[in-house]
Amino acid sequence: MRFECQRGCVNCCDQPGFVYLTEADHLRIAAHLHLTPEAFQAKYLYRTKNLRRLRIPRKVQCVFLGPEGCGIHPVKPLQCSTFPYWPELLDNPMEWEKTKEWCPGMSHGPLVNIKLANKQVKQMRAAHPHLYQG
Numbered sequence: 372m373r374f375e376c377q378r379g380c381v382n383c384c385d386q387p388g389f390v391y392l393t394e395a396d397h398l399r400i401a402a403h404l405h406l407t408p409e410a411f412q413a414k415y416l417y418r419t420k421n422l423r424r425l426r427i428p429r430k431v432q433c434v435f436l437g438p439e440g441c442g443i444h445p446v447k448p449l450q451c452s453t454f455p456y457w458p459e460l461l462d463n464p465m466e467w468e469k470t471k472e473w474c475p476g477m478s479h480g481p482l483v484n485i486k487l488a489n490k491q492v493k494q495m496r497a498a499h500p501h502l503y504q505g
């Protein structure tokens with residue numbers, strides 16, 4: 372496996388699926404946008420008892436995706452910053468291969484440091500147990 376993000380392609384920001392936020396993501400992004408956590412939630416989140424996810428706008432997958440790329444890049448959610456080191460991709464070589472079809476970074480760069488990749492997989496599992504339990 373290789374990976375080096377080909378910055379600017381932003382294909383990962385425009386895939387179907389939800390962006391889940393941890394509480395830390397919620398607070399960090401709200402502060403970055405100079406919003407209270409409550410105001411950020413009202414404007415951007417779909418919230419249930421156990422999860423927070425970004426609402427999906429009509430035309431693109433992520434409301435923060437603009438012409439210059441990610442509008443919250445320095446504080447982006449853990450789910451975005453750990454891509455492609457997600458449990459469902461690291462644990463499943465077929466899914467890794469499939470994801471290569473739209474992520475050019477997965478066909479470039481140095482060999483993946485599996486220790487570091489697994490660390491991010493662990494972080495994702497711990498941060499989002501509702502996605503990975505069972």
Ligand code: SF4
Nearest residue numbers: 376377381383474476
């Ligand atoms: S799709 Fe892959 S190469 Fe493109 S911005 Fe996302 S991580 Fe980088």
